[in-house]
Amino acid sequence: EGDQICFKMISIIDEMKGHPSMQRDWKSGGFMKMEAVVLYVVGLFHMNIGSEENLREALDYFRRAVDLFTLLGDEINMMTAKKNISKVEAKLHGVEVYYDEGSNLKFSQKQYNYWFEKLGEHHPITIRRGELYAHALYCSNQGVAAERLLTKLAAISRQV
Numbered sequence: 001e002g003d004q005i006c007f008k009m010i011s012i013i014d015e016m017k018g019h020p021s022m023q024r025d026w027k028s029g030g031f032m033k034m035e036a037v038v039l040y041v042v043g044l045f046h047m048n049i050g051s052e053e054n055l056r057e058a059l060d061y062f063r064r065a066v067d068l069f070t071l072l073g074d075e076i077n078m079m080t081a082k083k084n085i086s087k088v089e090a091k092l093h094g095v096e097v098y099y100d101e102g103s104n105l106k107f108s109q110k111q112y113n114y115w116f117e118k119l120g121e122h123h124p125i126t127i128r129r130g131e132l133y134a135h136a137l138y139c140s141n142q143g144v145a146a147e148r149l150l151t152k153l154a155a156i157s158r159q160v
Contacts, residue, residue, distance in 0.1 A: 002049075006042045013038050027071070036068035040081055047088055058088050076114045079107065108136035127153055 043061030
């Protein structure tokens with residue numbers, strides 16, 4: 001069923017791209033961003049299945065998404081897709097993924113700040129990114145900062 005949904009999403013994007021009225025506004029109308037997000041989500045689907053064939057498909061979708069995110073100047077989503085490319089490549093080569101806590105902390109902070117500015121502090125995506133940032137803080141031996149952030153997020157969550 002998941003394969004069918006992915007196929008349908010890609011088909012809809014291809015159909016939209018082929019429509020003459022969409023072609024001139026593809027990038028400026030936000031449709032290219034939608035295409036990039038669809039490619040990314042389909043990549044996640046294949047990555048989570050985890051078979052070798054699916055991992056190779058995930059790489060293809062993530063790489064295509066990175067190309068579009070780069071064209072759009074969408075640094076956060078490009079970085080996220082590249083991180084997933086690294087995870088998939090590691091799985092394909094049988095290598096355990098090593099996480100550099102320092103770079104993970106910076107990445108988590110960037111994501112949290114991005115969604116905070118884009119969606120506001122009350123949005124569920126921002127709150128979730130805040131939780132991940134707090135986890136990165138904790139893993140970087142910054143427990144007090146993590147606790148403060150989680151306390152703030154809990155208060156915001158009660159308001160939502």
